[in-house]
Amino acid sequence: MNKTNKDFFLVLCLSVFFVVVGQFAQAQQIKGIVHELESSEKLPHVLVKNLRTNQTIETDSEGGFVIDGAINDLLSFTQAGYEVDTAFIYEQGIQRIYLVHDDKSILIDEVVVSRLTDSRIANEIEKAKKEGQVTEASQNRGGMRISPSRLFGRQSKLARKNLNLLITEQSNRKVDRLFTNQAIRAIVPVTDTELPLFREQFRPSLEFMQTASPEDLRIYVLDSYRKFKSK
Secondary structure, three states: OOHHHHHHHHHHHHHHHHHHHHHHHHHOEEEEEEEEOOOOOEOOOOEEEEOOOOOEEEOOOOOEEEEEOOOOOEEEEEOOOEOOEEEEOOOOOOEEEEEOEOOOOOOOOHHHHHHOOHHHHHHHHHHHHHHOOOEEEOOOOOOEEEOHHHHHOHHHHHHHHHHHHHHHHHHHHHHHOOOOHHHHHOOOOOOOOHHHHHHHHOOOOHHHHHHOOHHHHHHHHHHHHHHHHHO
């Protein structure tokens, strides 16, 4: 190989190297936007911290942030006047984080619960369990007794309704981390348009996903896809 060819080969190798390094660096970043929960207003100056690397940055004027990180990292979000929250990063794409004002009750519905981080859902589940309790300690005879105010009270009823929504969302997220696009596409030729609807309609139970073997999952996806295409 003459000198000209060697030089060309060296330049080519360096170009490929820097492209690969650049792509790797880009893949190792987490991007997102922080909002206020009820209004969806974008929040500037929120302190974002990667709890694995201890790197911290602040959101910009539009609530956006870019921080070094990867899948399975845990980020914390701190802003004066809002409750500290944490988000587990389990998928690529723009992360949307919704913060809650300190000491503010959340009116939970299907839209709101979908915006909550995993840690917030866990906190709200514990809160709803306490507020929805129908028994209380007896002052005179000891032990527990049914409390009519807790059984029929509006706040208690709402807490029990919220609890069902929260537990369902929490369970669905655990399933979705196993019942992934990649896992489905490795078995059936589902299109980009069909995929979201297929996952929603045929999301398996958490109990199934926790005990299913790879062969069990393959059979389930094949059978579900056959039903999906026959509609």
